[in-house]
Amino acid sequence: MSHLQYFAYPDHGVRLQEAMHYSQAVRVGDRIECAGQCGWDAKTGKVPEDPEREIANAFKNVDINLKSAGGKGWSQVYKVRLYVTDLSDEFIGTFLKYLREAVPDHKPILTGVKVASLSGPDMRLEVEVSAHVPETNGV
Template identity: 50%
Template sequence: MKNFGYNQAVRVGDRIECSGQGGWNPETGEFYQDLDEQIDQAFKNVDINLRDAGGQGWSQVYKISSFHVPLDMEAAGAMIRNFAKWMPNHKPIWTAIGVAGLGGTTEMKVEIEVIAHDEQGAKAAKGGQ
């Protein structure tokens, strides 16, 4: 992922907070044009960044905030489909918000921000203490 002068995810103790992830290709930075593809890729980007911060991915997520242009049934359906794919064994809390724009571009249709709990990773980060 490109570095824009901030971290995509940070660990604070046993929490990992992931900044808003959109449906961009991590290799090229280009946005997928199809809404389903953007949402699918945003979920992949969240997973990449949680793991880069030492977590285990979506299985540790307990809070999701998503921002949509627009927030409609197509967007909600794609989100719910990805919840079932990435988190088949638990159901975090979710807030979905419709917004006028994202990321300063008309191409960006979704942004997903999460908080995860990673007790084991926090112990490992402290050197096993």
């Protein structure tokens, strides 16, 4: 589809693009649609053992992904899809803490789904977002 622009952020994003034949984000007019971002380290791809660090990494990866596609980051996110293997109050509470910090000025729509597993055995969450990016951003 030649009218669409596809993006993969450096390091682990590019590795996934080459190994798995998918992009991290696509620009569709005034929107950026992001592939699910897990809590891996954006450079190494390693998933931390600490659940809070994993959640923090997922939020950073969403931000990196949006910016690599010409967006400004979390401030433009209007839709969040969350896939988790852990529905404990502590895990979801930590996710919500980071969501409030990432988008303090609005409340995006959110769909959350508990899944049996994700693409990696160590992964506990995957965050997929949609962002509105006015065409005037020059991308």
